[in-house]
Amino acid sequence: MINTILKALTDALNVSVGFLYSWVLLFLLVGVGVYLTFFLNFPQFRNIKDIFTSLNGSRTSSGTGMSSFQAFTIGVGTRVGVGNIIGVALALILGGPGAIFWMWVVALLGMSTSYAESVLAQVFKVRQADGTFRGGPADYMTRGLGWKLPATLFAVFAVIATGLAVPMVQVNTISATLETSHNIPTWASMLLMFTLLAPVILGGMRSIARVSEFLAPFMAGAYLLITVVVIALHPQAAWNALVLILESAFGFGPVSGGIVGGVFTALVNGVRRGLFSNEAGLGTTPHVAGSATVLHPAEQGWVQSLGVFVDTMIVCTTTALLILVSGVYHPGLEAEAAGGLTAVAVTTVLGDWMALPVSFIILIFGYTSAYGAYYYGQVALSHLTSSKPVVWIFRAVSVVVASSGAMVALPTAWALSDLLLGLGALINLTAVILLAKYARLVLHDWNKRKSEGRTLVFDASIYPELKDVYQG
Numbered sequence: 341m342i343n344t345i346l347k348a349l350t351d352a353l354n355v356s357v358g359f360l361y362s363w364v365l366l367f368l369l370v371g372v373g374v375y376l377t378f379f380l381n382f383p384q385f386r387n388i389k390d391i392f393t394s395l396n397g398s399r400t401s402s403g404t405g406m407s408s409f410q411a412f413t414i415g416v417g418t419r420v421g422v423g424n425i426i427g428v429a430l431a432l433i434l435g436g437p438g439a440i441f442w443m444w445v446v447a448l449l450g451m452s453t454s455y456a457e458s459v460l461a462q463v464f465k466v467r468q469a470d471g472t473f474r475g476g477p478a479d480y481m482t483r484g485l486g487w488k489l490p491a492t493l494f495a496v497f498a499v500i501a502t503g504l505a506v507p508m509v510q511v512n513t514i515s516a517t518l519e520t521s522h523n524i525p526t527w528a529s530m531l532l533m534f535t536l537l538a539p540v541i542l543g544g545m546r547s548i549a550r551v552s553e554f555l556a557p558f559m560a561g562a563y564l565l566i567t568v569v570v571i572a573l574h575p576q577a578a579w580n581a582l583v584l585i586l587e588s589a590f591g592f593g594p595v596s597g598g599i600v601g602g603v604f605t606a607l608v609n610g611v612r613r614g615l616f617s618n619e620a621g622l623g624t625t626p627h628v629a630g631s632a633t634v635l636h637p638a639e640q641g642w643v644q645s646l647g648v649f650v651d652t653m654i655v656c657t658t659t660a661l662l663i664l665v666s667g668v669y670h671p672g673l674e675a676e677a678a679g680g681l682t683a684v685a686v687t688t689v690l691g692d693w694m695a696l697p698v699s700f701i702i703l704i705f706g707y708t709s710a711y712g713a714y715y716y717g718q719v720a721l722s723h724l725t726s727s728k729p730v731v732w733i734f735r736a737v738s739v740v741v742a743s744s745g746a747m748v749a750l751p752t753a754w755a756l757s758d759l760l761l762g763l764g765a766l767i768n769l770t771a772v773i774l775l776a777k778y779a780r781l782v783l784h785d786w787n788k789r790k791s792e793g794r795t796l797v798f799d800a801s802i803y804p805e806l807k808d809v810y811q812g
Contacts (some may be wrong), residue, residue, distance in 0.1 A: 354548065360762040366612055369621045372769050373449030376456050377448050377502030380780055384451035384645060387787075390447050391451070391649070394642035412634035413556035414712050415625045415644055419651040420560055424617050425705065426513075428659040431613035431682035433673045435606045437581070438588030440660045442610025443617070444685060447652035450620030454648045455641035456779040457623065457772050460484065461630030461639035463782065466493035475630015476716075477768045478723040479622040483809060484775045490767050494623065495720040495738060497764040500716045503717020505757035507710035508745035514706040515746035521683070525612070529748035533707070538739045540711050548715050552708065559704045560655065566697075567658035570689045574665045581664035618648040622761055626714075627719040636798040637812065638786040639780070641716075662686065673677055714738050 377384070384391070408793075431439040457477070464483040468533065480496075481491035488733060517531035522574030538550050571578045589606055619625055629640040659682060663669050666685035683698045719733055772779075781803060789796050800810035 348756050349359065352707060353759055357755055357758045357762065360759065361616075365762055365765055366615070368769055369453070369615045370449065370611060371763070371774060372621055373446070373453045375773065376452040376455075376776060376779075377624075378451055378504055379776055380452055380456065380783055382452075382643075383455055383783060384448055384467065387783075390638075390786075391642045391645050394646055396409065399414050407553075408632050408634050408639055410542065410550075410553050411628045411640060411643065413552040414628045414715060416645045419617070419625075419647060419707065420556075420563075420621055420655050420708075424655065425659055425682050425702070427613045427617050428656050431610055431683075432660060432669055435610050435613075436588045436671065437585045437605030437664060437669075438590070439610030440585045440657065441589035442606060442788040443614035443652055443656055443722040445609050446614035447618055447620075447648055447656075450615070450618050450652075451645040451648045452762070453778060454618070454620040454625065454644045455783075456776055457621065457626045458629035458644040459637045459779045459782050461626035461812045462632070462634065462640050462812065463778050463806065463810055465811060473631055473811070474719055474722050476627040476719050476723070477764075477771060479630065480626075480722060480775060481767070481771045482723075484778070485771060487771065490771075491723065493721045493765045494764050497760040498623070498627070498720035499717045499724070499734075501757045501764070502713040503721065503734065503762035504741050505754040505760070506713035507738065507742035509623045510710040510713070510759065511537075511745035512748070513743050514703050516684075516701050517699055520680070526747045530743050531748055533710075534739065534743035536707055537711060537742055541714055541739050541742075542735050544718075544735075547661070548711055550643060551640070552712065556703065556708055559701065559708060562697075563701050563705075564655065564658060566686060566690075566694070566701075567662045570662050570686070571658065571666055573689070578661050578752075581661050584664065585660070590773060611706065614652060614656075618651045619768055621772070624713075624716050624761070626768075627716040631719060634812070636745060636786060636789075636796050637782045637810075638798075639796075641782070665689070670683065710742055714742070749777050764794075781806070 345570075428440070431443060436636075459572050460480040461475040461477070464480035465473045466479055466483075468471055476498075478495040481487040481494065491725040511529070513534045514533065515526050518524040519526060540547050547598050578809050581796040589610075615621070623643055632643075634640055663681055663685045666688045668681060669684045670687055683695070683702070685695050685700050717738070718731070718734065721731065725731075781800070785798060785803075786796065799808070799812065802812075
């Protein structure tokens, strides 16, 4: 009886998620990205130097809170996760190589969106009693628009989705990988993940920031080293793969349905996978962007824009080239093959001995995504309550729930988290559009100070609309 109810609930959730993501958010996220790109005067191109130099000196915090670099590593650690690697494989399977091109387009647009929502998180952040900051969509909705109910709904969605469901499904993916590749029982994976997650999550935000500062660069670097080695060993095949991506994006590659059908298939799947790989507009990364202590709100805008670039233009691209160079991709693959396609590609080219290192990297991907997503949920919870007992209970429950994901099937949790993240994105995108004028004001201030050779420190007192709001 219970299984029947759960299946019916999961089916209903999946139908809702499919409609929301394929027909509402798909066009809304792209539309907002295009609007912000024009409204902000193409910051991802005009300020490209600021984006690529945004990590210079970012390890030092200008106060007692999280540094800009720590905020960047938490964001990257969460973006570049198991879902990211599987998402590229899924984009190839469902949309053909051309889908990767449309992922690039979405990333370039998403850099503007990520800049805007991260700057808003900085502008409307709230100083805590211990000198740290809390910021995110719920705060800029409340303090910028006076939206109490939408802010509360968004925070509740974020607490459930990112604080509980997402860590659970990340651990489930780790467990499945270890069981399939190395015959490690699920109970052992559960104990392992409990041991790894408990000290970090129970240690609070500062603990998560410290671990991410070390682990995320190591994780990304190790994975990129593998992909670069494969590409370097097969330069001609890599070049052919790039040509194939470009040809397929416009209907001339291995996707059925003719030119028009091929373009549409590649576009839809590339856009969808790209949007939810880099997270721009979903309202997740502003939670960490608003927690950073910086001298100018634009700093976190550039840092998080860089995160989008790293996620898609570097990690997703090298993953796609890895799969295409290896020869394991061919039209007609079933979607179920996406889960192991990247690992198969590595072992096909470099040998079976790479199975263990790849599994370890997947474990680290899932681990950083799990505690990074939890971090978003904790920031959202702090908007709802400042009760220390509630926060500690939430931390303990999150560790237990996430670890239990190793032993249970999670179709309902997957569908629920997708639905809640999608609904939260609708609220967030509306707020970002209405508050975009503040993101443009901050951008104008940054550019003016740079052109005049002045110190890049934001002075809210010269802006009447912000002097009583900004707490940086």
